[in-house]
Amino acid sequence: MAEIKFKLPNTIRVKLNTSCQYKCKFCHQEGDVESGDINHFELASALKFLKDDLEIKRVHFTGGEPTLYGDFINILENCKQNNLDCALTTNGQFDINKLPELIKAGLGSINFSLHAMDVYSFLKTQNFNGQIKEASAWANDCLQRTLQNIIIANTMLPTKVNCVVGSEFISSEEVLHFCIKNNLKLRLLNSLELGKEAVDNIERLIKKNDATMDGHEVTFLSSSHRLDYKIGSYEFGVKCIRSFYLQSICQDCDLRKQGKCLECFYGLRLEGSPLKVRLCLSKNEKPFVQSFDEFIKSKEYQEIKDIYNSVKNYLCHDAS
Numbered sequence: 001m002a003e004i005k006f007k008l009p010n011t012i013r014v015k016l017n018t019s020c021q022y023k024c025k026f027c028h029q030e031g032d033v034e035s036g037d038i039n040h041f042e043l044a045s046a047l048k049f050l051k052d053d054l055e056i057k058r059v060h061f062t063g064g065e066p067t068l069y070g071d072f073i074n075i076l077e078n079c080k081q082n083n084l085d086c087a088l089t090t091n092g093q094f095d096i097n098k099l100p101e102l103i104k105a106g107l108g109s110i111n112f113s114l115h116a117m118d119v120y121s122f123l124k125t126q127n128f129n130g131q132i133k134e135a136s137a138w139a140n141d142c143l144q145r146t147l148q149n150i151i152i153a154n155t156m157l158p159t160k161v162n163c164v165v166g167s168e169f170i171s172s173e174e175v176l177h178f179c180i181k182n183n184l185k186l187r188l189l190n191s192l193e194l195g196k197e198a199v200d201n202i203e204r205l206i207k208k209n210d211a212t213m214d215g216h217e218v219t220f221l222s223s224s225h226r227l228d229y230k231i232g233s234y235e236f237g238v239k240c241i242r243s244f245y246l247q248s249i250c251q252d253c254d255l256r257k258q259g260k261c262l263e264c265f266y267g268l269r270l271e272g273s274p275l276k277v278r279l280c281l282s283k284n285e286k287p288f289v290q291s292f293d294e295f296i297k298s299k300e301y302q303e304i305k306d307i308y309n310s311v312k313n314y315l316c317h318d319a320s
Contacts, residue, residue: 002213009221011058015271016069021093023127026164026191030269031281039273040071044078046292058085067094073105080106092146109158112150117174160185169201186236192262220311223264248300249279249287
């Protein structure tokens with residue numbers, strides 16, 4: 001039987017910007033395509049507060065494409081000064097020669113989004129309106145740059161590949177084999193909008209490659225959990241969504257009642273300027289999105305703190 005591990009939600013997602021070189025069909029832009037760039041100074045203050053009040057230990061930077069954010073180095077340095085671990089999800093189109101500077105500033109790990117290994121499959125993931133000849137040349141350049149950057153980054157810091165599985169699993173299987181060949185960590189994610197179709201394709205991929213479940217990690221206070229699999233000695237993960245809801249915002253939600261909720265309650269996201277806290281991927285009004293100052297005084301934050309402290313006390317008591 002696979003071992004089940006439980007962990008506290010010590011990571012917060014920070015959306016730095018909305019700018020990106022890609023137009024992936026499944027990208028949800030962390031809930032808002034128009035949130036814009038985050039305010040560096042407001043973010044620094046908010047992270048310090050959450051570190052002290054909610055024991056946040058890790059910051060995961062997303063976007064858009066985070067490496068396009070102008071003050072990224074300053075933000076990393078500030079996190080490092082406050083003993084916060086930093087992770088990044090990137091499309092891999094940045095100048096790899098800048099990676100040592102990011103590491104020195106405080107970047108501790110990096111995730112590359114890689115959803116296909118060939119030009120045609122890559123273009124199927126994009127909302128591309130150009131000529132096919134132009135599109136093919138662009139797609140080939142993008143793929144080659146990402147693949148090269150993944151290999152180089154893996155020699156410099158902990159590196160992982162994220163692959164979204166959609167309406168077919170052949171592209172994801174090719175990414176899996178690339179990761180096996182290069183001994184790269186891999187995490188498969190289902191396209192949220194495709195729902196069961198994407199989940200079924202992940203299961204087909206697992207069955208076809210004779211993968212066996214080796215572990216299960218559940219994050220408290222979050223809908224996120226991960227199933228770990230093995231193919232021989234190679235290990236990879238599958239990110240899943242479970243039915244966890246924050247009652248203060250989810251109890252009377254129409255999307256939940258209609259069975260259309262994509263993510264349940266995943267966790268805290270910071271975005272925009274003025275700085276906002278996002279509690280829901282699908283809704284942009286209050287209380288699902290609040291200013292940071294409003295949020296830390298809200299019933300939603302109190303519920304989060306109450307659950308966190310209860311779980312922490314339980315785990316500490318169990319460990320003793």
